[in-house]
Amino acid sequence: MYLYHFGLRELPFTLTPNTNFYLGMAPHFEAFEVLLTALKTGEGFIKVIGEVGTGKTLLCRKLLNEIPEHFITAYIPNPYLQPDELRRAVAVELGVKQAQRMSVQLLTQRIQERLLTLHSQGHSVVLILDEAQALPAESLEALRLFTNLETETRKLLQVVLFAQPELDQRLNEDTFRQLKQRITFSYHLRAMTEQEVAKYIEHRLQVAGYKGAQLFDEKLCARIARVSHGIPRLVNILCHKMLMLSYGQGSYRLTKKHLTLAVQDTESTGEMLDNRRKWITAGALLSLVLLSLYFLGGTR
Template identity: 35%
Template sequence: MFQAFYRLNENPFSNEVSSDNLFLSEHHREALICLNYGLNETGGFVLLTGEEGAGKTSVVKAFLKQVSTTHDTALITNPSVTEHELLARICNELNIPYKGTPSLKCFTDLICQFLLNNDAMGHSTLVIIDEAQHLSTAVLEQLRLLTNLETDTKKLLQLILVGRPELIQMLRQDELRQVSQRITARYHIPSLSQSETSAYIQHHLRVAGHHDPLFAPAALKAVHRYSGGQPSMINRLCEQALIIGHAQSKGVIDSSIISTAVSQTPEIKIKPRNDRSLFVTLTAMAAVTIVVLMTLILTLTHSYQNKPTDRVEKKVMTETKVMERAPPPEQLSLAVEDSSGLERQDVTEAHNSHTPSIQPDEQQSAIEVDNDARYKLTEQDKTQVTEPETEHALNHLSSEIEADATALSNVEGIQSTKTLVRDKQSWYVLQIYAGRTRPDDLTRFRCENINLLIRHHNETYYLTSQHLTLSQAKQAKRLMTDRCQVDTWIKPLPKSWQTLVASQG
């Protein structure tokens, strides 16, 4: 067997361990303190609970060793009995003699007389019932009646109920309300921690005579993970690991041996994982997550860069820069008129230099002929023009003559001062989508002192601000977005509205 191979004096993980070699963790010591506290009280019930294999029996053994000299104890390990059978078991454990098969009342009287005699001799009586979750309601009520026996200072019988957590739920029933009220101390033993599991294994190996490390650190962690920190499960798993290690001639128990032991222990529900397959699975999940995140980031970035409002702002800024670089229309027309005027002046001077002088009357008639030719008025046109038409034609001619004179004077001013003509002001509006139906209430769209007008286009209603400069429009858009949470976009002022803006400006 593996004891000889690992130089062990005995099986270190046997469930039958003497009270001298019990491993008591911090929680086990707290449980002992709780049991002693319950005994020092005036009497009643003490409740000790824990999961299966949590070490409740080890605590009871340690406790019995402490009170063996001061108490007469009865330990009941199989409580699945009737009231009559339970009282018979108590009499047997306390060495109370009886004949035949007494009735329930006779058993009760015998126990009461024993308790009185024991108290008179200065002894206390203690009954411990293990696996108490299997007790019936009637048996628990019979135990409560036994604790009614008391003196002026204390109860004559003290009871300790040991069981799994189901016992706590059972005592919450209305039928057992009086039993629950008699409980003077309670303690629940939790599972061992990682460090306590390692200390538990090393303690049992030292008790068995092996003082060198036998389990690798990774194996100790694996034992705790698969056993859940339950001492009984630790014993089964470690014993199976020693058998496998002996079969494989392994001097040290590693994590692979623990994994094999887990697969051969049906009581363990958590099976060992395949580290390679787990690594591949985690790697694939990480790769998929990264791809999804990158796709999401690129999509959001593209959507943000191509928002309708941003495209409108970029277009507006581009048009503004082009208009700033391009020469104003007035300047172009003046330059053309300037060049044509200078050419006409040169032609006139050259003509005058080769033409003989003309009398004033002839000069006046020449001017009239020239004007007729310039403005394309024939004799037939003059005769057919009515009086209103004549007045209108004269007004038109006078306006053109004045425009020519103004242009010539502007040309002279440009040539003398070299000043530039400023460009016209560009206007923009803020626009808000209002839906397919005409909005009756504009309160939710209003922000600060920005006035909005309702406009209808292509079966859609829009709310449009007054005409603004580009800087004003950007400032208003930022205000409505940040402070009023209203989505808007900047739009150049439509040509159909420019006449209205000009009349207002």
């Protein structure tokens, strides 16, 4: 790959939500502060909404890593579960023994007993669901019933939902009005501005170990911000492809041409050129880069 070429320790623009690359820009910093404040006040439901690729999962992992010690977390990364499956997944996360073998009634009782035990030990329990827009309707209702478990002064279970805007559309339905009323803290994770995109790119390169001259100048960062619409995932994809192209050409300088070719090869940018021949040229160039990387790897 291009690590040695640019003097990098690791790939700076991967799609894996690595918290080592976290940059506390305004949208993510504000969302994180909202989460911590809501959790400390004992609210039942907390919701973070963001478009695809805006960094919800990264924020979710940062919360899991940095949540205060007295919190016990139950993390459900894929909530496309029916109510019984959701209850059992929560029970397993909370350490309820033989959760897979119990009846629903007994399982609910054991979950409540476990929550009361943790509460008596001074713990607060948080259920965190990523991609919550995928929850079936019946499971959303089961989730609401979970928050009925409480003492006279505090909820036994708090719920944090990370989701795409589709969840808000569903919650606007009359069926879910009770659940919507229980969401007391909510934050909408916006895309990055041009200035934030420039800081984001520079930050990731520095974390990855880059120490050379500026690779992405101000104008190039502004163009990347426009074609990516400030979506971190798309910024990563475009920058990664640009570095690949530059390496494949034996160049240490990134240009507008590299960005144009990366955009043509990335459907999600929504900025494709209509000229079919340019599509073919871009695809062919990227293919040549990949082939050259393969053969270079084989000769070392």
